[in-house]
Amino acid sequence: MAGKNRGSVSLTQWLLIAAVIIVADQFTKILILGAFQLGDVHPVTSFFDLVRAHNYGAAFSFLHGASGWQRWFFLGLGLFAAGFIIWMLRRHGQQMLFAWALTLILGGALGNVIDRAIHGYVVDFIQVHAGGWYFPAFNVADSAITIGAILLILDELRRVRRS
Secondary structure, three states: OOOOOOOOOOHHHHHHHHHHHHHHHHHHHHHHHHHOOOOOEEEOOOOEEEEEEEEOOOHHHOOOOOOOHHHHHHHHHHHHHHHHHHHHHHHHOOOHHHHHHHHHHHHHHHHHHHHHHHOOOEEEEEEEEEOOEEOOOEOHHHHHHHHHHHHHHHHHHHHHHHO
16 A cells, blocks of 8 residues: 555544543443532542543633633634544554544544533543642543643644654
8 A cells, every 4th residue: 555654543543532532521421410410529549539520611611601602602602623634634644653542532522522512511520639728620631631632732732842
């Protein structure tokens, strides 16, 4: 196959990995929705709780209190981002670290888009805290997006270092 690196991962394989992230995200959210009432808190360790929270906004509840327009804005933004990421994966899928970063972000973004489309909010359930300080609740999709963003930064640092 001309133009393809041996051992490179195809767009289909990247999309399958993103699908696994989406399934894991949605499965965990279904478990939380079935077992928890809104606001329930179940301590797991001294620094980690399982909770049920609904986020109508974006990261760190940005625009959580807006009048409802944010649902459609973030849903549209997530779909646009997914399309852009798929386009980038098609062009750069052979760049492993970069493609892993994009795939994690894609899976996470679509996991949260599904929540917005179905519920009107994102289901969050992971609560980390220490010494009275509480990090905003998050979910598997948010974790994938965060890890993907870290990988993007590492990829860029490697690229800058090489030049």
